[in-house]
Amino acid sequence: MTQFVTLSDKAQALVNNYMNSSIAKNPFDSNILKKLLISVYKYTASADVALLSVLEKYVIDLSDYYTDEDIQVLLTEYSALAIYCHQHDDVFYRSSNNRTAAEIGGFHVGNSDFLTPMSLVELCLKMSDCKAGSRVYLPFAGTCPFALYQTHSCVFDTAEINREVWAYSKILLSSQGINANVECKNCLVSDEMNDTYFKNKYDYIFSFPPLMGGREERCIADTFLYLAQNALRDNGEIYCILPMSFCFGRAWSEFRKSILKESNNMFSAVVISLPPLFQPYTSISTILLCLKKDGKGQICLMDAANDAFLATKDLAGWKQKTLKADSIIETILKQDETYVWGGDAACLSDDVNLLPSRYLITSVLPKTTSEEKLFKLADLISVVPLVRDRSITKTDIPLIGMRELSSSYLNCDINRKDIPISNKTEYRILSTDSLLIGFIGGKFKVGRVHGVSEDAPIALRHEVFAIQLNSNVITEDYLLRCIMSAETELQAKRMSSGVTISRISQQDILSISIIVPNLISQQENQCKEDTRSSLTESDRKLLESAETFRRDIHMKKHAIGQAIFNLNNWMKVLQRARRDGNGIVDDNATVGTVHKTKVSDIYANLQAIMQELQIKINKLDSGYGMQSSEIALVDFIEKYIHKNQSPIFQYVFDNLAHRASQSLYDEERDIILEKGDALELVQFPLEALTIIFDNIISNACCHGFKDTANQKNMVKIDILSEGEDYIVTISNNGAPLLTGYNTENVLTYGVSSKEGEGHYGIGGYEVRKLMREFGGDAELISNPNDDFCITYRLIFKSTNIIASFS
DSSP states (O other): OOOOOOOOHHHHHHHHHHHHHHHHHOTTOTTHHHHHHHHHHTTSTTOOHHHHHHTGGGOOOGGGTOOHHHHHHHHHTHHHHHHHHHHHHGGGOOOOSSGGGOEETTEEOSSOOOOOOHHHHHHHHHHHOOOTTOEEEEETOTTOHHHHTOSSOOEEEEEOSOHHHHHHHHHHHHHTTOOEEEEOSOOSOOTTOOTTSOSSOEEEEEEOOOOOOHHHHHHHHHHHHHHHHHTEEEEEEEEEEEEGGGGTOGGGHHHHIIIIISSTTOOEEEEEEOOOTTTTTOOOOEEEEEEEOSSOOEEEEEEOOSGGGEEEEEETTEEEEEEOHHHHHHHHHHTOTTTEEEEEGGGSOTTOOOOGGGGOOGGGSOOOOTTOEEEEGGGTEEEOOOBOOTTOOOOOOBEEOGGGSBSOGGGOEEEGGGSOBOSSOOOOEEOSOEEEEEEETTEEEEEEEESOOSSSOEEEOTTEEEEEEOOSSSOHHHHHHHHTSHHHHHHHHHHOBOSSSOBOOHHHHHTOEEEEOOHHIIIIIIHHHHHHHHHHHHHHHHHHHHHHHHHHHHHHHHHHHHHHHHHHHHHHHHHHHHHHTTTOOOTTOEEOSSSOEEHHHHHHHHHHHHHHHHHHHHHTTTTTTOOOEEEEHHHHHHHHHHHTOOSSOEEEOOGGGGBOSSOEEOTTOOEEEOTTOBSOEEEEOHHHHHHHHHHHHHHIIIIISTTOOOTTOEEEEEEEEETTEEEEEEEEOSOOOOTTOOHHHHTSTTOBSSTTSOBSHHHHHHHHHHHHHTTOEEEEEEOTTSSSOEEEEEEEOSBOOOOOOO
């Protein structure tokens, strides 16, 4: 990448002073550096009035901050100033609380959210190694970082639909003397485009298109298919940052098949799964696609989505995750089999799934001993065929989904008569006793169903598979034990895919490998030991639950006793005042000789103690009388953020990631979800959930941010899925947990944070108590070295996980 001149000490001091003054006026202004650069640009001899008119709302009066001499210093170092502003804006890319009016580096646009991280720009430019004079196209150009940081002089054509971003990019490019054809236009393909639309074909195409879903994502996929087929010269290359759904989603299916399966090996491809570079602003996973029109048909898939390829740097006080570009390139060149898979289109799955992790299973296969053998499930089981007859009209067939299966193979028997009846026609009909496997959200569950026949069938949801054992080298119990093992779950996670909720295909389940010891070891040792361990664990949990209840009541009784003791003491003082006044109590009278107290203060203390006592009594039955109702988590979080804005911190929540990107239909073409509907629904009392959020936010303000406003203070909210559970995470980037306190202290009633400075325990305790009272749970994660060092995990078990939308 190009090496730029840095600001002098004097210019840097001027920038720092301006930033400090601006932050003091408006701590949450994300356009501070843009305003500075645009306003200095106005003073340059080459300032374009047309550009300034587009960016008029970002122009400030520099005389409010600088003398004429100071402004001259900034003009002298204008080129370095522009790069400084752009590089530090890299920190401030953000998604607004409502992406219907999303932001790109502070500019309001309708179809994009993020600036391209500099380390990702560096990786693309190092991999491409553009030659001088190359013709380069930048669709969805943004601020044109792929031109701005290009080492050699190239011929650039760019397209950006947003006028503000387009104008700002022209200012940035001109500040570095880069000549480019920068157009403000829509770069999506249209019907009037034909094979010769691009008269000048390109050596390189770089792009970071919007992270969209549904019809919009298909339009973007069609655009890049057109560019690959019609806009590249021979040996031309495309570098594109895309959502992970590119690897397996329907929107990109035609692109994958056309480019890699049906192009007669015209293209080679490298797909790199990336670590979470866009946290905390979105949980959308991304990949880097590198496509070369070289006629070789080679495919390289790399899994770089782990800490081995991440570094952390401090930029203007922010901890920023960056890619180790050189390490990624070196790993690809070495073809390290831990992270890299190589092959051709014939080696890919039928649906041309390009998810790197699914082809890197070897490194996570379980290790065998001399007395054990490794088998694929396909060698041990057969899948029971299901009837899919749409002429079936019965609606009283029992239905089994993940909820009816068990997470323990020791307790997974299901009788047909105990299965709930479906209220609609089901087409996946099972008519024989079978073993059942279900996988969703990264978790397996199993079952053993009895009482099923041709005359008494059952129906299975799509995430449940029916199997039968067809080998005598393994018992049913041990087979189910292996399916529930961590090794099997890891393999399944590597092969599973899904935008919202990960799922796995029947074919992939059969390809999973398990370790099988001899039958004696299966029956006499491991399964029996599991049974003993399960009973012991049940006893332990029962005792632990009883002890927790006893300790809970004891601490609450003690806390109420303390309040009553204080109340009694003040009542004695009040009685003394009444006695001294011969039955008359004067509010202005003073009681005591050493510690003198006014009667009015006694009344105030009594009132405070009564209020405290009422609070403690209320804690005894938090949640009592509250009724659960269906809550759309994204709707609740949006409303909560809107009603509870804070002068201390900013919320970060990617709401569009939790709404349907397209309408979803069932097998009868009835709409399950409309586009824009909430994806994650839970059964929980609305009042209780509000109390839980209030406690967590209060703790963040008090302990994390010390009740002090700062533009860097953020509370990040996200919704995840694990198995059948939804998990709401609430994190803050304030102070870490105090030394000497573990996460259990925060969730325990009455544990002080430190002497004389409040409590962790009241709010944290209430969070976990309410979650458990209504069938969920709460955890606290402390990672002192992470930027977001404190995370609450609210686990909801009464959910409606229904689809992956991929």
